[in-house]
Each structure stands twice: as structure tokens, then as C-alpha cells.
Amino acid sequence: MTTSRRGFLTGTTAGLAMTSLTSSARGQAAKVPTKKIATEEAFATPELVKAWLEIARTDPRSSLDIPTGILSIFDNPRPGSNQDRFRRRLLDLDTERLADMDDAGVDMQILSVTIPGVQIFEPDAASALAIATNDHLAAAIARHPRRFAGLACFAPQDPVRAVREMERAVKALGLNGFIINSHTGNLYLDDPRFAPVLEAAQALDRPIYLHPRAPSNGMAEPFRDYSMGGSIWGFGVEAGTHAVRLILSGVFDRYPRLRIVLGHMGEALPFWMWRLDHMAARRAKDGRLKPLELAPSEYFRRNFAATTSGFESPDVLDLVIKSAGIDNVMWAIDFPYENSRDAVGFIEGARLTESERASIFHRNAERLFHLVD
Incomplete structure (x- = not known):
């Protein structure tokens, strides 16, 4: 049987095309989507909402958190508004939240109680609410163990009971770290009375997520x-101030293995790092600051991690990676306050190697929050 030159070329071309298509299909089939763990995802409980509203209606000027969050979200928000959607999704740890995760391709959320958590209450009430909130969180994780992990809240107002709850949360409930919604009674974690809390976090080898809340009363007036x-501004200023206090106080010289997580691309600290190093050295030389073992930028790389929550700027991401190191940057959405699909698209489209993308999307969170046995 003879084959014409045209037939040979036609057959060869078709074969090559089929081989190319087959190879392409094999490549597509072999490509596995990157696992996505969102690390700053908020929730609330009906019990907390009731307690928050009782304070808000009794003394609405006692905390700037009341007008900026509690009242706008939980006190009869306008139907169909963003605040109404936030309220609904904060209280949902099942249907709507999981549907949103599925739609955006999010494998897991690390849940943490939204601001102001339990830190707005008197010590007895705060401690009781922390226990109830952590039990509520652990029950949701038990219902959806492959979709949720969680950070425990506690009441720094009572450090003894706080440490007890931290230990219970990790050892009995299996939670993965801690959430502190910044200042407590207008005090910050560098205050000596909170030393047992920091010591416990280091001993338990679990990070503290230092989440913003509205500025404390000592700095609140210009933000009203x-x-x-x-x-828009106050949260980042407040949390960044808290983090700088921790660094300059020498907390990380006393607790060198303590890990702090900052959201929102590090609450502006990466931008300030050069000047923090420069001025800390000058003030130590002048005797106005107790000398530290390391420069502020070195503590930032050793003791901090930053997440991308609510911040989708490629240039800022580059700066955070340079400041913190790729192993200390984690992905987050800031659900329900930000859009899940936008947050996914931001990292999928970022100028990263595939290894860097995987580190930010899931590997760093798995390591820091002990998500992999």
C-alpha cells in the first residue's frame, strides 16, 4: 500500500496535533489547584451580640467600638445593607459561609471572634463569655473539621483565668492559637500584668493574632x-501602635519564641521598619530607650507573621515579603467584611513563584497554626 505525500503530511499533522492535545490535556489534568487556608475570618455568637448591645445601649460613648461596629452591624441594620450582610454572615458557621467558601475555592477558614470580642466586659462576664464562645467555635469545627480551624479568645482582664482558658482551648478543644482584639481596659500587652498571658502563649507554642479594634480611649477623640x-484608618493605627509597644518594651527579649500575627499586611509596620530601626538605635544611645537585643526589624522577622486580610495591593505585598520574609506571610480574606473571590484572585494573580504562592496560601498557616500533624 502506498501513501501519497499529501496523505502522509495530513496524517502526520493530525498525529502531531493529537499528541499536542493529549500532552496539553495531561498537563491540565496534572495541575492540582493550590490549597487555600484563609487566616483572619470573623464570627460572632448570639450570646456575645446580646451582651455587646446591652453595653452599647447603656453607655454608647464608653468605647469607640460601639459606633464603629456594634451598633452599625447588630442594632437593626438596614435590610439589604452591607451591615445586614455582615451580621448575618458573622452569626452563620454553616450554610451561607460554606457556600461562599465553595464558590471562591476556599478550603479552610481559621475562625476568630470579631471585635471587640470579650475584652469590653468586666472580668467575670468576660471570662464566662470566653468559655462559651470557644465552646461554640469548637462545636462548629467538630461539624466541619476539614473546613474550619479556630483561634480561642480569652479575657486578659483576669490573667489567671485567661491562662486557664488558653490551656483548655489548646489541650482540650484542639484550637490552633489565640485572638486578642488589641487593647483591654485601655492597656496593651506590654503591661506587666499581662505577662502570664504571653508566657502561656509561648509555652503552648501557639501564636496570638493581634487584631485591631477602634482606638483606645486615650487616643480615640480625633478618630470620632x-x-x-x-x-479606613483607626484600626491600623491602633494595632500598629500596639505592635510597636511590644517591640520597644523588650517583650520579645523576655519571650523570644512568642509569635504575634498582624493582619492587613502588617498594620503599616513594614513601611516604618527602616525608621523604627534608625530611631530605636538613636534613642538607646541617648538613654531614652532601654537597649534591645535586636533591631525592631529583626524582631519583626523572628516574632511576627503578617496576613493579607483586607489588603489587595501588589506593591504592598512585595514590601511585606521583603520585610517579614516569605515564610511569615499568610493569606486571609477578612470574611465577611471583604470579598472572598477578590481575595483569592489577588494572590492567584500576584507576582510570585508557585512555591511562594503555596507558602502564602497554605504552607505557612499549616506550620504556624499546627494544622498538619
């Missing part, structure tokens, strides 16, 4: 106008 007290 123009809606400045919340995520």
Missing part, C-alpha cells in the same frame, strides 16, 4: 469624626 475610627 469622618468615620475614621474603623478600618
